[in-house]
Amino acid sequence: MLATGAIVAVNGLNPLSLLTLGIGGVLAMSSDKLLRIYAPNLTSKLSSKNETQELTTEIIPTPGEKCLAGVPPVVATSGEFRIYRQAELNRTTASLLANGAILIAGEDGSGKSVLAVAVVEKLQADGFMVAFIEPATPKQMLLEIAHQFDIPTEDLEGKSLTADKLKRTIAGFLEENTAFLVLDDAHCCDAKFRMWLKQLCKSGVPMLLLATDPPRKDVFINIPRIELKPLPEQAIREIMIQAAAERAIALKPSELSKLQERASGNPMLAARAVDEEYLGLDVESGDHRRYFDITPLILLIGIGFVIVRLIGRGTNDQALYIFGGIAAAVFMGLSRILYNLPRENQRIQ
Structure with a gap:
């Protein structure tokens, strides 16, 4: 039966079509053999690229969706991080775009720096100039701000500007341009530097300050604040699952629940709890702060x-x-x- 069908199919083609079909098949087979013989690296790269594309097209369910058994609720590649505080991100960005200053307060490890990086990336993606600095000496921070804004730090004679001249130069630049200041761990800065930030706030310079237990004085008492609350249990569980996957360890649901109690909504403590479990350390309780209403x-x-x-x-x-x-x-x-x-x-x- 197969032979009869093949004969019927061949009889339906003219000799020129048969010749073209045969030549095409020979060329395809020969090109495939030549590629495997003379360019094995290229074929391996192509195959690995296809495998990578197949892996990266995996569906990542949202926290509200149900997952299959044994599949973590969040799958993230290395170098990526997920923003669990989307509402705070939108509120902070909107406040800064309204030429306002905002203070984000929260305990250590609550995700302030991650949120600040997300704000900076969002503003820079919209084409704005942003200077993201960390605590140092006042002169070093001023030089870092000037460097990120491409502000000259030397006078016409080639001498380095003093701290007071840098403050005046930066203040003048911020008055003439739309730019944002983002300062992490602002509570660690010098009091005089914070008073300079207070003067910038009065002149309408938009800035984002991040602090742990900021004192109620100088710049911290002038600007509105956002208190970062502990993350929900689902978010902490996802962070722990991702941390465990990066360390190639398997955690049972009971172990995750025990570690989750030690984290108490703190993402940094959640990752550290997984590290302690990975190292086999026996920790009785977490070091997060517990408050009781008396x-x-x-x-x-x-x-x-x-x-x-x-x-x-x-x-x-x-x-x-x-x-x-x-x-x-x-x-x-x-x-x-x-x-x-x-x-x-x-x-x-």
Whole structure:
């Protein structure tokens, strides 16, 4: 049957078509052989490139989507990072574009620097000039700002500009151009440098400051702030899965849950917990900060003193009545003092 079908197919073609078809087949076979013989590296590169393309076309589900068993919810290649604080990114960028200053506050490892890098990349992608600096001496930071903005650091005679002249030059450049300042770990900067930043804020220079527990003074008290909250459990789990994949270790769901408790929403602590598990270190608990609200306890104590005073009055017990009155007065005074203290001092660490 196959032979008959082949004969029928051949009979349907003229001799010229048959000749062309045969020559094309011979050339294809010979070119493939020649390529494998004389250019084996090229064929291996092509095959590896095709394999890479097949791997990179893998579907990455979002946190809200369900994943197959054994497949991590996030697959990222090396050198990439995922922004879990998209709302903060959009809010920060919008504030800067409105010629405003913004402060991002959060504990160490909460993702401030990652967020700052994302803001810088987004602004630079839109064609804006951005200077991203880290704490150093005031002169070094001024020179770094001038270098990133291509501002001359020498006068006409070739002498280096002093710190005061650099401040005036940079301030004049920022007044004439639309540019942004991004300063990481601003709480570590010199107080005089922060006062210079305060003057720039008053003149309308857009800037982004990132700090851990910034003091309520100088530039930090003038600009609005965004407090970075702990990441949700799903995000922390994804960070741990990615960190474990990079270290080629397999973590059970129970182990992930235990490590997740130690991280407490801190992405840096989440990655460190995986490192400690990889090294086989036995860590009892995380070093994140835990805050407890003692307001209900204070209210119960105050109510208890009032009840004692009422009991003393109802039973005609003068000693109990006086004790309840004194205790209630002392309690009201202490609670008022605690209420007027700064917010950081009201927290139990």
